[in-house]
Amino acid sequence: MSSPSTPTLSFLLQAHNLSGGPCGQAVFEPLSFSWPAGLNWVCGDEGCGKTTLLRLLAGDLLPLNGSIETPPGGVFWLDLQGAAHDETTVQACWDKLQAHYPHWNNALLQDLSEALNMTSHRHKRLNMLSTGSRRKVMLVAALASGAAVTLLDQPFVSLDQVSIRLIKDFLTNTASQPDRAWIVADYEAPEGLVLASLLEL
Numbered sequence: 001m002s003s004p005s006t007p008t009l010s011f012l013l014q015a016h017n018l019s020g021g022p023c024g025q026a027v028f029e030p031l032s033f034s035w036p037a038g039l040n041w042v043c044g045d046e047g048c049g050k051t052t053l054l055r056l057l058a059g060d061l062l063p064l065n066g067s068i069e070t071p072p073g074g075v076f077w078l079d080l081q082g083a084a085h086d087e088t089t090v091q092a093c094w095d096k097l098q099a100h101y102p103h104w105n106n107a108l109l110q111d112l113s114e115a116l117n118m119t120s121h122r123h124k125r126l127n128m129l130s131t132g133s134r135r136k137v138m139l140v141a142a143l144a145s146g147a148a149v150t151l152l153d154q155p156f157v158s159l160d161q162v163s164i165r166l167i168k169d170f171l172t173n174t175a176s177q178p179d180r181a182w183i184v185a186d187y188e189a190p191e192g193l194v195l196a197s198l199l200e201l
Helices: 050-058 090-098 106-115 130-146 162-174
Strands: 011-019 031-036 038-043 065-069 149-153 183-186 197-200
Touching: 011 050, 011 183, 031 038, 031 183, 031 197, 038 050, 038 130, 050 149, 050 183, 050 197, 090 130, 106 130, 130 162, 162 183
Parallel strands: 038 183, 038 197, 149 183
Antiparallel strands: 011 031, 011 065
């Protein structure tokens, strides 16, 4: 794990001897790791367990072994790709999430919605959106949630270059916040981002 620029590490999320996976099958070897405040990256090849790890950290998947210590400020995780969300409108999705995150930032949501060209889609159902726009619904919510830990799974997939730059700039500008951690899973970490930690599965 690389050291952040601050002299003292404040771990917001910790896994102890953690293992698990869908259908009761462990996807990776038991893992012990601590994620500090700042921008953290989980990388690895297809099928190595990146998404499984995020689901375990979020409590979306029960571990087979081990434990997870989470902060009082909450953990944000959202997967809108399944058909179960098809009939939900963008605005209804955001409204429902807002109730679960006390530090939700509506002003930031408005700004991000405009910057990512999502304002005109707010009253559309998710099954009416392109793959990229559907992913933007999740990203806007994630960035506006105010959660102590935010988990992002391959956030740049299907996005246009302007949107990718905006998300990267946002992550860069928030990486120095001492009370929030961002854990991003992708094949590799992009250049130019200062990371608090890097975990390779």
